Amino acid sequence: MHTIRIPLTLAAFALLHVGATAHPEFQAWSQTNSGRFVNCAMCHAHPDGPEGVKAGQIGSLTPAEMLVLNEARAAFEPGKKIESPILNKFGNSIVEQLGRREVIALRPTPGALATKLDPAHDIDGDGLGDEREYREGTDPLDAQSGNPAALFRINFARQRFHILMIVLATACALYGLNHLLRGLHRVASRAQKSQAR
Amino acid sequence: MNISEKIHDAVSFATERIPLHKFDFYSVVHKKEVPVHKLSWAYYTGGLALFFFMIQLTTGLMLLFYYQPTVSDAHASVEYLTRHVPMGALIRNMHTWGSSGMIACVMVHMLMAFAMKAFERPREITWVTGVLLLLITFGFGFTGYLLPWHQIAVNATKVGLQSIEEAGRYMPGGLADLPRQFREIIQGEPSVGQATLSRFYVLHVILLPLSIFGVLGLHLLSVQLHGMSKGVDQPTKKTERFFPFFILKDFSLWGGAFLILFIVALCLPFESFFSFPLFQPYDALGSTPDGIKPEWYFYFVYYPLELLPFWLVMLGQTVAVGGLFAAPWIFKNTSRRSLSIIAGAAAAYLVISTIFGQAIYEMIKGVH
Numbered sequence: 001m002h003t004i005r006i007p008l009t010l011a012a013f014a015l016l017h018v019g020a021t022a023h024p025e026f027q028a029w030s031q032t033n034s035g036r037f038v039n040c041a042m043c044h045a046h047p048d049g050p051e052g053v054k055a056g057q058i059g060s061l062t063p064a065e066m067l068v069l070n071e072a073r074a075a076f077e078p079g080k081k082i083e084s085p086i087l088n089k090f091g092n093s094i095v096e097q098l099g100r101r102e103v104i105a106l107r108p109t110p111g112a113l114a115t116k117l118d119p120a121h122d123i124d125g126d127g128l129g130d131e132r133e134y135r136e137g138t139d140p141l142d143a144q145s146g147n148p149a150a151l152f153r154i155n156f157a158r159q160r161f162h163i164l165m166i167v168l169a170t171a172c173a174l175y176g177l178n179h180l181l182r183g184l185h186r187v188a189s190r191a192q193k194s195q196a197r
Numbered sequence: 198m199n200i201s202e203k204i205h206d207a208v209s210f211a212t213e214r215i216p217l218h219k220f221d222f223y224s225v226v227h228k229k230e231v232p233v234h235k236l237s238w239a240y241y242t243g244g245l246a247l248f249f250f251m252i253q254l255t256t257g258l259m260l261l262f263y264y265q266p267t268v269s270d271a272h273a274s275v276e277y278l279t280r281h282v283p284m285g286a287l288i289r290n291m292h293t294w295g296s297s298g299m300i301a302c303v304m305v306h307m308l309m310a311f312a313m314k315a316f317e318r319p320r321e322i323t324w325v326t327g328v329l330l331l332l333i334t335f336g337f338g339f340t341g342y343l344l345p346w347h348q349i350a351v352n353a354t355k356v357g358l359q360s361i362e363e364a365g366r367y368m369p370g371g372l373a374d375l376p377r378q379f380r381e382i383i384q385g386e387p388s389v390g391q392a393t394l395s396r397f398y399v400l401h402v403i404l405l406p407l408s409i410f411g412v413l414g415l416h417l418l419s420v421q422l423h424g425m426s427k428g429v430d431q432p433t434k435k436t437e438r439f440f441p442f443f444i445l446k447d448f449s450l451w452g453g454a455f456l457i458l459f460i461v462a463l464c465l466p467f468e469s470f471f472s473f474p475l476f477q478p479y480d481a482l483g484s485t486p487d488g489i490k491p492e493w494y495f496y497f498v499y500y501p502l503e504l505l506p507f508w509l510v511m512l513g514q515t516v517a518v519g520g521l522f523a524a525p526w527i528f529k530n531t532s533r534r535s536l537s538i539i540a541g542a543a544a545a546y547l548v549i550s551t552i553f554g555q556a557i558y559e560m561i562k563g564v565h
Contacts, residue, residue: 036472036473037472037474037475037486037487037488038472038473038474039474039477039484039486041473041474041477042473047474047477047480047483047484047486048483048484054480054482054483137472137473138469138473139473142468142473142476143280143286143466144279144286144466144468144469144476145466145468145469145473145476146466146469147469148465148469148470151464151465151466151469152464152465155463155464155465156460156464159463159464162463163460163463163464166456166459166460167456170452170453170455170456173452174449174452174453177445177448177449177452178449180441180445181441181442181445181446181449184441184442184445185442188438188442
């Protein structure tokens with residue numbers, strides 16, 4: 001039994017050090033391009049990246065999760081559905097769309113990643129494509145995170161019925177108050193006139 | 198002066214400031230008049246602050262149904278509320294934007310009341326309770342900031358609490374230990390943790406609301422008893438009755454404010470203005486993200502603390518707060534024109550430090 005375990009442990013250890021590192025070039029580019037602080041949580045399961053022993057990092061993975069990780073690492077070509085435990089949904093979607101070979105090839109030109117991703121792909125459904133969120137340094141998994149002006153425009157268009165209703169309700173209330181105010185003014189001025197007489 | 202004379206003076210002082218004999222239906226409803234002049238708009242800022250307080254109360258109560266005040270669940274409960282509860286994001290955004298609206302209105306209200314010399318005898322109690330309300334509002338902001346238990350919340354609170362303790366270094370003798378003791382009481386354990394969250398939660402949802410009800414009650418009672426201050430030096434030719442005319446206009450303004458708040462909360466998440474790692478769950482063992490800062494309404498203290506010696510900023514703050522409380526006596530003989538200049542300078546400082554604070558900091562420190 002031990003004779004099998006030792007090579008397996010060595011293999012796992014070797015895997016930890018071959019291709020296990022994050023790709024900080026993408027993070028650095030997103031940060032420089034957007035002017036916003038970006039950390040590994042844009043693509044990875046843990047904000048401090050894949051190396052370590054905390055949840056979402058390689059050191060914490062069970063043997064079963066290691067197998068899933070290895071499957072994901074073998075996805076060199078695009079189109080393969082992967083669920084790497086060290087990546088989040090956006091990280092997995094990048095590998096699915098491009099394949100690991102292209103992701104690795106893009107490391108010297110991280111800005112090109114934005115042009116390779118499908119602009120219609122929008123994981124959090126906030127109306128801003130994942131590639132745009134990557135360019136602008138916002139969280140592709142959080143609908144509350146995004147370019148404020150763009151989010152305002154998109155949400156305004158999406159919620160126009162509710163906005164119309166609240167505008168109508170407020171306009172009716174203000175009309176009623178204004179009408180009441182004018183009526184009261186009229187009553188008060190009449191009372192003043194009669195007092196003056 | 199013997200004791201009976203002192204008591205007599207104290208009673209006459211209190212009777213003049215709180216003339217309860219005026220508190221009857223006829224005086225409040227029929228006799229209360231609001232002066233009409235070029236600064237009349239400032240009379241609405243207090244009502245607007247009250248409106249935002251009511252919004253905070255209502256949305257805060259709604260948030261309480263889902264919020265879990267534990268370090269393990271606080272962030273997750275806020276995330277659940279935002280992502281999965283119908284209209285949860287709207288209510289949370291209304292609470293967040295509403296807090297900013299409330300603080301902005303309270304600050305503008307105070308500056309305008311100062312410029313209009315609204316603290317003049319016999320309105321000292323109105324003014325002092327107003328200053329207390331400002332401090333309580335800041336207290337709401339400080340304690341509420343920690344509750345979502347994300348990176349910026351916990352780290353900014355740590356910095357804030359550290360500043361309190363540091364103040365002890367500049368206090369004399371036996372007082373030097375007071376800030377540390379105060380920090381220990383409010384923090385509850387050696388580092389910001391569960392005890393701190395529980396204490397901030399209790400402060401935010403029980404103690405501060407109870408205090409604000411008491412102080413606001415006294416503030417509004419005082420406003421009702423004395424009416425609005427005249428606000429300008431020239432005698433006002435025109436006045437309007439508070440009931441029903443002024444209050445209906447107030448309600449109209451509230452309607453407009455609610456419309457704007459609703460649309461902003463619906464369409465513009467408050468968090469979108471910040472880097473997303475700041476809103477990840479706090480990890481005591483993880484790295485601290487860049488850009489930890491307090492809420493915008495503390496920038497007027499935060500940036501000076503970053504740039505100037507601590508003692509100088511503390512001295513400035515102490516003088517400013519002491520000056521605010523004592524304004525009715527310090528500025529008793531100061532003209533409204535001079536008060537307007539002081540209020541204008543204070544407003545300019547607040548606006549510049551809030552909007553351009555970061556740019557000034559980067560320029561002076563030479564960092565980006």
